[in-house]
Every structure is written in C-alpha cells, then in structure tokens.
Amino acid sequence: MRTLTIGAAQLGPIQKADGRQEVVARMIALLDEAAGKGCDLVVYPELALTTFFPRWYMTDQAEVDAWFEREMPNAATRPLFDKAAGHGIAISFGYAELTAEGRRFNTSILTDKSGSIVAAYRKVHLPGHAEHDPARTHQHLEKRYFEPGDLGFPVWRTLGGNIGMCICNDRRWPETWRVMGLQDVELVVLGFNTPSVNSQKAEEDGEKRHFHHLLSIQAGAYQNSTWVVAVAKAGTEDGHHLMGGTVIVDPDGTVVAEAQGEADELITYACDLDATRFGKETVFDFARHRRIEHYGLITERSGAEAPSQ
Amino acid sequence: MRTLTIGAAQLGPIQKADGRQEVVARMIALLDEAAGKGCDLVVYPELALTTFFPRWYMTDQAEVDAWFEREMPNAATRPLFDKAAGHGIAISFGYAELTAEGRRFNTSILTDKSGSIVAAYRKVHLPGHAEHDPARTHQHLEKRYFEPGDLGFPVWRTLGGNIGMCICNDRRWPETWRVMGLQDVELVVLGFNTPSVNSQKAEEDGEKRHFHHLLSIQAGAYQNSTWVVAVAKAGTEDGHHLMGGTVIVDPDGTVVAEAQGEADELITYACDLDATRFGKETVFDFARHRRIEHYGLITERSGAEAPSQ
Numbered sequence: 001m002r003t004l005t006i007g008a009a010q011l012g013p014i015q016k017a018d019g020r021q022e023v024v025a026r027m028i029a030l031l032d033e034a035a036g037k038g039c040d041l042v043v044y045p046e047l048a049l050t051t052f053f054p055r056w057y058m059t060d061q062a063e064v065d066a067w068f069e070r071e072m073p074n075a076a077t078r079p080l081f082d083k084a085a086g087h088g089i090a091i092s093f094g095y096a097e098l099t100a101e102g103r104r105f106n107t108s109i110l111t112d113k114s115g116s117i118v119a120a121y122r123k124v125h126l127p128g129h130a131e132h133d134p135a136r137t138h139q140h141l142e143k144r145y146f147e148p149g150d151l152g153f154p155v156w157r158t159l160g161g162n163i164g165m166c167i168c169n170d171r172r173w174p175e176t177w178r179v180m181g182l183q184d185v186e187l188v189v190l191g192f193n194t195p196s197v198n199s200q201k202a203e204e205d206g207e208k209r210h211f212h213h214l215l216s217i218q219a220g221a222y223q224n225s226t227w228v229v230a231v232a233k234a235g236t237e238d239g240h241h242l243m244g245g246t247v248i249v250d251p252d253g254t255v256v257a258e259a260q261g262e263a264d265e266l267i268t269y270a271c272d273l274d275a276t277r278f279g280k281e282t283v284f285d286f287a288r289h290r291r292i293e294h295y296g297l298i299t300e301r302s303g304a305e306a307p308s309q
Numbered sequence: 310m311r312t313l314t315i316g317a318a319q320l321g322p323i324q325k326a327d328g329r330q331e332v333v334a335r336m337i338a339l340l341d342e343a344a345g346k347g348c349d350l351v352v353y354p355e356l357a358l359t360t361f362f363p364r365w366y367m368t369d370q371a372e373v374d375a376w377f378e379r380e381m382p383n384a385a386t387r388p389l390f391d392k393a394a395g396h397g398i399a400i401s402f403g404y405a406e407l408t409a410e411g412r413r414f415n416t417s418i419l420t421d422k423s424g425s426i427v428a429a430y431r432k433v434h435l436p437g438h439a440e441h442d443p444a445r446t447h448q449h450l451e452k453r454y455f456e457p458g459d460l461g462f463p464v465w466r467t468l469g470g471n472i473g474m475c476i477c478n479d480r481r482w483p484e485t486w487r488v489m490g491l492q493d494v495e496l497v498v499l500g501f502n503t504p505s506v507n508s509q510k511a512e513e514d515g516e517k518r519h520f521h522h523l524l525s526i527q528a529g530a531y532q533n534s535t536w537v538v539a540v541a542k543a544g545t546e547d548g549h550h551l552m553g554g555t556v557i558v559d560p561d562g563t564v565v566a567e568a569q570g571e572a573d574e575l576i577t578y579a580c581d582l583d584a585t586r587f588g589k590e591t592v593f594d595f596a597r598h599r600r601i602e603h604y605g606l607i608t609e610r611s612g613a614e615a616p617s618q
Contacts, residue, residue, distance in 0.1 A: 125600065155616040155618075172593075174483030175487075208561065208563075215527055290482070294433050295488060297487075306493050307464040307471050307493065
C-alpha cells in the first residue's frame with residue numbers, strides 16, 4: 001500500500017467583482033478542513049483564483065491582463081502556500097499565467113508538502129474560439145486569451161508516486177491520458193470550469209454534459225489504470241452556470257467519491273497508488289499489447305481526412 | 310439525413326459440438342428477421358461461426374486449424390451470403406482466417422448489398438497469452454492461435470458512409486478509435502466474445518466487465534463522433550459464460566438500442582450518418598484542437614516507462 005489521501009476542493013462560483021484575497025480565504029478554509037481529514041494533497045480547480053473570464057469578450061489588453069498572475073506565489077496567494085506548508089499538505093491549483101516574456105497560458109501547478117512548486121503544466125487543448133462569435137449563446141474565448149501549452153504532458157515522481165496534470169477540455173482527448181499512461185502515471189489531477197450548456201447546441205443539457213465529463217474521465221482512468229481527481233469550479237458566475245461534478249475515480253474507472261453540490265465543498269479519498277498495478281500488468285500491459293506500427297496517423301495528422309478507399 | 314438501418318445480430322452460445330451449418334442457419338434466421346425490419350446492414354459477432362475456441366489449450370495444429378476458414382465465402386457460409394444478396398442486405402461477421410500462406414488471423418469482413426466482400430479487418434489487439442497458464446481460472450489463448458492483424462485500422466467508403474471495423478479487445482484501446490476517427494469514420498462495427506469473469510481477478514464480476522465494455526465503446530463513439538454497433542456472442546459455451554451487452558451507440562456516446570438477453574437476438578436502429586457531423590465540426594474538430602506535437606510518445610513507445618523527472 002502506498003496511500004495518498006487526497007482532497008478534491010471544489011469551489012463554488014467566483015463573481016467578476018470578487019477579489020483574489022476573498023477567493024484565497026475560501027481556499028484556505030477548505031485546506032483547514034482537509035488538514036482535519038488527514039489529506040496529503042489538496043486539488044483545486046482550473047482558474048481557481050478568478051471567475052471564468054474567457055466567457056467575456058475583451059479587446060483592451062490591460063483589462064485581459066488583470067486576470068493573469070505574473071508570478072506564483074504572489075501577494076494574493078502567499079497565505080495559501082504558507083498555510084499549506086504549515087499543515088504539511090501539497091496543493092495543486094490552476095491560474096492564468098503571464099510569463100516574463102509576455103506569453104499567456106492556462107496553467108496549473110503542484111507543490112510538495114513544504115509549499116515549493118515542483119511541477120507546472122500548461123493546458124494543451126484549448127477549447128472555444130478566438131474572435132467574438134455572435135452565433136453562440138455565450139462566448140468561450142480560451143483560444144483568444146491563451147496560447148496552447150508548450151510543455152506537453154509530463155509526469156513527475158513526487159509525493160511517493162507518479163503524478164501528472166491536465167486541465168478541463170484536455171480530459172476529453174484520449175491522447176492526454178495515453179501520453180501520461182506511457183510515463184506510468186498513477187494519479188492525474190485536473191481542474192475544470194465547464195458551462196452546463198453547449199454554446200452551439202442549446203438542447204445539449206447539463207445531464208448530457210455531465211455524462212460526457214464522467215465518460216471521458218472514467219475511460220482515461222480505466223484505459224491507463226490510474227487514479228484521477230477532477231475538481232470543478234461550479235455554480236452561477238454573473239448569470240453563467242458552471243456544472244459541478246467533482247469526482248475521485250479509481251484505476252478501474254469507478255467513481256469512489258463525488259461532490260454533492262455546487263458550492264465550496266471538500267471530498268476526500270485514501271488512494272492506494274499500488275492499486276494501479278493490476279491493470280498496468282494485465283489488460284493494459286502496454287508493452288505486451290500495444291501495436292504502435294498501426295497508430296501512425298495519430299501523430300502524423302492533426303485533422304481528419306476522408307478515407308482513401 | 311443519410312440513414313442506414315442497422316441490425317445488431319447477437320448470437321447466443323455456440324457449443325464445441327455445434328457445426329457451422331447449424332450456426333449459419335441461426336444467422337440466416339436473424340437475417341430474415343432483419344429483412345422484415347428494413348435493415349441495410351446486419352452485424353454479427355467476432356468468431357461468429359464457431360465456439361470461442363481460444364479458451365481451449367491445444368497443441369495439435371490440425372485440431373487448431375479445424376476452427377479456421379481457408380476461404381470466404383466457403384461451403385458452410387455460402388447460404389448466408391446468398392440469402393443476404395437476395396434480401397439486398399450488407400453483412401459483417403468475424404471468423405478465424407487461415408490464409409493461403411499459412412497465416413492465422415482473427416478477422417472480420419464486410420460485404421456490400423450484393424454479397425460481395427468489400428472490406429476485411431484483422432484484429433490488432435490480441436488479448437490473453439500464448440502458453441498454458443495454470444494460474445488463470447480459464448485460458449484465453451488468442452496470442453497463441455493468431456498473429457496480430459497486419460492491415461491497421463482502415464476506413465472504407467461504402468454503404469453511403471465511412472465505415473470501419475474492429476474486434477472485441479480492440480475496443481478498450483483509444484488508439485483503435487482515433488486512427489479511424491482521423492479517417493472521418495461515421496460507423497464502427499465490432500463483434501466480441503467477452504468472458505464474464507476476469508481470468509486473473511475472480512472478484513471482477515460481470516457487472517464490472519459490462520461497465521468497462523460500455524465505457525470503452527461510449528468513449529470511442531463520443532470522442533470520435535461516430536456511430537458504433539457492438540455485437541456479442543453471449544451465454545454459456547460448454548460451461549464458460551460470455552457476457553451479453555450488444556448495443557448500438559450514437560455519436561454522442563449514448564446507447565440507443567440494447568439487447569435484452571443472452572440468446573440469438575436482433576436489435577435495430579435507423580442511424581443517421583449526418584448526426585456525426587456536429588461533433589466532428591465543433592468539440593472534436595480535430596484540425597482545430599489536436600496538438601500532435603505533444604503526442605509523440607504514443608507512436609514512439611509501446612510500453613510504459615518510468616517518468617524521467
């Protein structure tokens with residue numbers, strides 16, 4: 001048994017007018033609760049410090065950049081790092097990153113139990129669009145405000161296991177999971193902000209979107225025999241509803257813990273990283289079963305093309 | 310609307326002692342039923358003509374080869390092809406193929422509505438093992454009796470759409486689906502013979518295996534926005550139970566038709582191939598969203614390796 005007790009710290013909505021200090025105070029309250037439950041690691045959502053700002057079309061770059069962090073930790077988040085170190089709990093959360101070179105990414109970080117950042121991931125699969133689209137019921141401008149992540153899908157040896165990260169829409173792409181699976185990943189942590197309606201298909205309701213969310217995560221967990229912790233920012237932000245669905249999923253693809261509501265809420269589970277071994281050594285023993293000579297199109301071609309015959 | 314009415318023709322168990330003629334008569338009865346329901350295409354399971362013989366350990370090659378077909382159609386299956394042509398129904402089924410060069414594959418074929426074979430697929434992901442394994446509750450010797458398919462995962466323009474095939478264990482591998490998705494697949498047909506217990510984990514019951522079966526198929530359908538028809542050989546063959554779970558799944562990943570039992574049973578659904586377009590043009594518009602520069606490990610490496618950091 002290599003048990004890592006994980007807290008999935010769902011955040012309720014963050015309004016545009018809410019300051020980072022208020023949000024960090026909520027994150028610290030969840031961290032204190034996690035300490036009482038013996039957590040080794042607490043995972044917060046994507047863009048945990050602010051509202052989901054890519055729903056707003058902005059043309060003033062200064063207005064855009066107000067949603068970004070220029071360093072991490074910074075004045076607003078330092079109390080969270082300090083509290084985590086005080087409890088001896090590792091944390092992971094997402095934020096909008098503005099680098100010294102002026103590049104913008106949708107980023108998540110992971111610390112060790114002393115509050116030092118040991119891993120950073122930049123979202124590869126940016127959903128949505130880059131220009132204002134009046135045909136949509138709401139905007140989803142991640143392709144406007146971020147560039148695609150440039151770090152791939154690394155897996156880190158840390159906290160006694162092999163840990164990877166991805167963010168939100170990445171979970172719908174089996175390549176995300178497989179690249180980490182091929183690095184023997186044992187735990188994937190991910191945060192998400194997912195509108196509960198499809199901006200291009202009004203009849204696709206929250207129930208269908210919750211189904212797609214779980215389907216993607218459970219398949220990724222099962223097919224790579226890894227634990228997954230997926231954490232929502234949920235509820236209604238300035239009139240725009242985000243689905244909940246914070247879950248912890250075991251290496252068999254089974255949901256073992258699930259948030260009940262759409263507010264700030266902590267769920268925990270004691271994850272035995274050794275439970276990933278059975279799947280990795282049998283049905284998903286990649287070395288025995290994968291046939292890479294037939295997978296060429298996956299890396300040769302971005303888009304679909306009509307069949308040649 | 311490009312509607313293809315599909316019949317998924319589940320077969321109940323086939324005992325070792327059952328001859329191919331008996332089985333073909335059962336397949337024809339399902340075909341006649343499908344004709345009455347207006348089917349354009351009828352799909353039968355993997356190894357449709359015989360019992361699931363890889364559960365038996367054999368060392369006499371003549372005994373092994375008795376389970377294989379040296380040509381297709383042949384005397385036993387000619388009546389099925391003739392009946393299909395008479396009805397004007399395309400068919401797909403699986404069988405053990407012994408080529409003129411003496412190579413053995415787990416194969417499936419697809420005909421057009423005149424009974425001519427227009428497509429052949431050879432199973433790429435062979436599960437199980439090659440030598441007798443006394444530690445297992447039952448044997449699963451596909452790696453003994455077959456070589457891995459050498460044709461990749463082609464997609465064919467036929468029957469008014471883009472159609473691909475895979476077989477049984479292939480469905481658990483997201484690479485299977487993605488390689489076809491990158492050829493704009495609109496319908497994947499697959500047959501399976503899946504024991505309802507894990508030979509290496511007795512506590513993994515039929516319910517869990519049914520969950521993994523559906524999870525893999527529904528994720529493949531959703532993430533590639535394709536129809537899927539998955540057809541079981543089900544029930545108890547000489548004391549060995551195979552799960553059912555014949556389903557038709559839409560491009561959203563939703564099960565739209567499902568077999569009720571474990572005997573010979575036809576389920577049908579009118580599949581609009583144009584329903585694949587929405588997903589392919591939005592969330593799974595591969596050209597806009599896939600980032601192949603980060604997928605390299607998928608084709609570089611068969612097995613998992615420990616993380617480098």
